[in-house]
Amino acid sequence: MRQTGSCPIHWSPSLATDLYELTMAAGYFANDRRESATFELFVRDLPVQRSWLVAAGLRQAVDYLLALRFSAEDIAHLKTLPPFEHIPARFFDFLASFRFTGELWAVPEGTLVFAGEPLIRITAPIVEAQIVETFLLATINHQTLVATKAARIVGAAAGRGVVEFGSRRGHGPEAGLLAARAAFIGGCIGTSNVEAGRLFGINVYGTAAHSWIMTFESEMEAFRAYHRVFPGSTTLLLDTYDPIEAARLATRIGPSLKGVRLDSGDLAEQAGRVRSILNEAGMTETRIMLSGDLNEYRIADLIESGVPVDLFGVGNELVNSPDAPSLSGVYKLCELESPAGTRPVFKRSAGKQTRPYAKQVWRLRGKQGEFLEDRVTRDDEPAGSPEWEPLLECVIRNGGLTGPMQDLDSAGHRASSQLDSLPERYKRLKGAAAYPVRFSSRLSPNR
């Protein structure tokens, strides 16, 4: 058994895929299948309590498509695998000069999408289109899951800032970085993860841990020691011993204290008393942050009860979305194009039906800009009238970017502006109405 012994683990994106993508690629190649195939990535059924998703992960998907190469080491490794023993050398030559030469259409990150609507659409020679499946799914499923959960939590926070605190609970270190990115698209104002801040230009937030308090002889000494080092940015953690007593100690720091954090117990009751103590000491600008197993439901309850709070820190619930812990996006073949013409492709299996043909998604807004309904049509089919806005845009053509990609700030603005345009009945945390999406009759398998 090999052990890698590197940190972070050094891995090859071209092999970070399911074996069957590569065997099918070899199979298409060996059978001289050269048609252009169109695959679409969509979510068949939305997770529990969700009636919309915030699309995220496109940037990493694009980076992958543009960078995808098979190194000599990759190919040498593939040749050691039993299924590849008798594969002709010309397939490995093909891999050695592999480039993604196809087309990618996608909704921009931050776009609201609904069940059955393609988030991305790939058209490429079938070998290329098949190989990329696993990586695209892993990337889009994960970030869309987290961006959606973040948007629910940010919505519940009703204007108070939400900071992503989940790195320690994420599925490994890279998952934490990507979750911070997706959470920002979903509306979080920042992350605790310094590297996510550096990579993606997100604001980073930090307070202190209980361990800091406990290493000092007294809580007051711990407070003073921290404030001395960070006079302009100290947020004191109050619940190591008695949070109310700690709030009284915090007033001795004075109005330069940036914030306090409560992390356990009855947050609503504590926050009210802490706010009064701070205000009586003239510390009206000192912010209160609440954390500790928070999610959209608990935050909605806290806001409903009128708790004085300025910021929420959310960890596990944000990065793992425990009430809906995965997104079952699928990547399905819908069309084959060859010199003989266009062939629609679809699945009839019970519960797993798909719709044929490459598609476009259109959105109709009302007079105030509010979302009315979506339509999914064939990509070459008009929506009906010019008010319908097409959502899928061409991002890669002939293997190259069509233009500069949207930056992360714009993705966040897109999500918040689209959520503002979505009527309230679709946004209830529980029992939200299903948004109307109509599918063109030309996409019907029985047509």
Place this chain on the structure above:
Amino acid sequence: MRQTGSCPIHWSPSLATDLYELTMAAGYFANDRRESATFELFVRDLPVQRSWLVAAGLRQAVDYLLALRFSAEDIAHLKTLPPFEHIPARFFDFLASFRFTGELWAVPEGTLVFAGEPLIRITAPIVEAQIVETFLLATINHQTLVATKAARIVGAAAGRGVVEFGSRRGHGPEAGLLAARAAFIGGCIGTSNVEAGRLFGINVYGTAAHSWIMTFESEMEAFRAYHRVFPGSTTLLLDTYDPIEAARLATRIGPSLKGVRLDSGDLAEQAGRVRSILNEAGMTETRIMLSGDLNEYRIADLIESGVPVDLFGVGNELVNSPDAPSLSGVYKLCELESPAGTRPVFKRSAGKQTRPYAKQVWRLRGKQGEFLEDRVTRDDEPAGSPEWEPLLECVIRNGGLTGPMQDLDSAGHRASSQLDSLPERYKRLKGAAAYPVRFSSRLSPNR
């Protein structure tokens, strides 16, 4: 807003941590706190339906501790963050020459652990011990979660092989690789992820997708085309159209067909009929693999009903553990050591109490090797009698490995052998008994 534009994203482990670890480090440094601190990573309460955990992730934790450095770029970035504006230069000099110089004790990967038992214990100068918290938690929480879920699923499969198929549902590409590793420790025989196979020396498995079948004019043509390219390793997917009809077509391939896979519908009913069809054709060696939203409960039902099955493919349920989607391991300070002596440290907060002092975990076995009970003591406290086996071993001393690390095969064998030694009442999938763990009175906060 920055966008990285690299695949995989290139990230710095030293900054992939919560900001407060680095501000507390600066705070300890500036306050001349140089004591040796002991932190322990443990799980306070086991997740729902779990009465044991399979420890995993140690290798990546060790790689991190041994490799941890702060590059000039890391330090330059830190200096741009507002909290670090007024931090004296000597702290950054310290970071520039940072090495983990401390000690790591840990249970080997594959060890069964219970609530409250440390999986790892760090003793190091407090600045070092604090900085590493986030990364260690992210690594151990994730892999232990997946290894535990895998062991439950493998147990339910009652001797049939379980293959990890979850990369497309993991929390990003790295999470998929690490999940494949953890699943192997938990007893899976392999993974679909080629790169996980390469990095960790795990067997890789693959079949084919529905898209393969659908691109051919007929199912039989698709079957033959695949078998022609992979005569020794073809597993045909049967449920694209009618699985029973597909099984009949598969018999035309003959006994060289390695396997068939069923991925939807009534798997028990289909598998029985498919097995009969294959057997009647003399294909008794052709294996049946079942997949499609399987977990330990559904697999137990399938086995209970006597389904003829050789292999299970499990994806989302394995890598995301939806019934218990995160592990709330914590990293808690328990002891400070200075020239003035040893100081116990613990938390009293309601529901978040911790136990003071560096600890050892001991296990007592019965005459047949079966597990009887565990004890947790102070690290310098004898367990009572020589039959008690200590579980925490010293892995790193003075910043260096004490010896070669256990390989991944051994970790898998350890897990399966320990599970064999665990009495059945603790292994029920639902309603398992709580395993007895006693804590020495010397660990009592009130003592």
